[in-house]
Amino acid sequence: MNDTGSRYSIGEPDGTGRYPVAVDGHQAGHIYRWHRRWHAAAPGCKETQHEDRDLAAGQLVKLIEQGAVLAEGAPAQTPTLAAAGYVPQLSPRLQPTPGNIRHAAKALARLNELGWEPLEGYPGADNRWLMRCRLCEWVGTRWWSHLRGRNGDNRPRPSYRHDGCIPMVEQAGPEKLTRLVVTAQSCPCKVAHPTTADTAAALLKSVARARRAKDTTSLTADLTRLLGPCPAATVRAAAIDAALTAAKV
Numbered sequence: 502m503n504d505t506g507s508r509y510s511i512g513e514p515d516g517t518g519r520y521p522v523a524v525d526g527h528q529a530g531h532i533y534r535w536h537r538r539w540h541a542a543a544p545g546c547k548e549t550q551h552e553d554r555d556l557a558a559g560q561l562v563k564l565i566e567q568g569a570v571l572a573e574g575a576p577a578q579t580p581t582l583a584a585a586g587y588v589p590q591l592s593p594r595l596q597p598t599p600g601n602i603r604h605a606a607k608a609l610a611r612l613n614e615l616g617w618e619p620l621e622g623y624p625g626a627d628n629r630w631l632m633r634c635r636l637c638e639w640v641g642t643r644w645w646s647h648l649r650g651r652n653g654d655n656r657p658r659p660s661y662r663h664d665g666c667i668p669m670v671e672q673a674g675p676e677k678l679t680r681l682v683v684t685a686q687s688c689p690c691k692v693a694h695p696t697t698a699d700t701a702a703a704l705l706k707s708v709a710r711a712r713r714a715k716d717t718t719s720l721t722a723d724l725t726r727l728l729g730p731c732p733a734a735t736v737r738a739a740a741i742d743a744a745l746t747a748a749k750v
């Protein structure tokens with residue numbers, strides 16, 4: 502352990518996966534994991550990235566030593582969550598690339614099928630995602646990589662949903678989920694969502710054009726149709742997938 506090791510202590514993560522860090526017994530800031538890197542954040546300081554959680558916590562010790570951290574009660578910086586994205590369905594940290602749109606559409610559709618309601622934009626597979634359990638209203642973070650199933654078997658892991666959820670026996674009876682989850686084969690929405698490879702491809706092309714032109718208004722409108730809430734989200738995700746697979750050939 503390095504010489505800063507004895508000076509900090511890392512607390513329990515909050516609902517968004519942020520670990521509070523105390524330095525010399527006083528709250529200094531927090532650290533969190535994002536795409537295999539650990540970020541260190543403290544009020545009034547620039548956020549930094551580190552190899553592991555101890556290096557991230559050590560950075561907070563350095564900032565305290567430099568007197569760089571604002572006093573408790575000063576307005577806290579929340580650079581990541583406060584940053585505005587194009588649409589609420591995609592994390593502001595992810596660019597609306599075809600790959601990210603494809604993954605987000607698939608994840609959002611699957612979450613709907615499993616009875617989870619996302620409370621923030623799709624963050625990528627290896628990050629915590631804040632969501633609400635629609636079976637019992639529990640709110641907390643899950644990893645998409647755990648929920649999506651492996652090798653295409655579509656079985657969510659872990660098979661239990663979260664501590665304190667309604668018992669497995671009840672979950673196993675599909676009645677409650679069936680009642681909660683609305684899935685449709687075609688989109689009944691006023692502003693139509695794409696459910697064929699052709700309509701999805703046209704929208705993806707429009708997204709690429711809007712990105713090049715930095716046309717945020719068009720980009721937002723297109724992404725809302727590609728990722729916004731729709732009872733046919735599962736069919737839509739398949740359409741986006743088909744459009745991008747075909748384009749590769």
Ligand SMILES: [Zn+2]
Pocket residue numbers: 634635636637638639662663665666667
């Ligand atoms: Zn639950």
Ligand SMILES: [Zn+2]
Pocket residue numbers: 688689690692693694730731732733
């Ligand atoms: Zn729709």
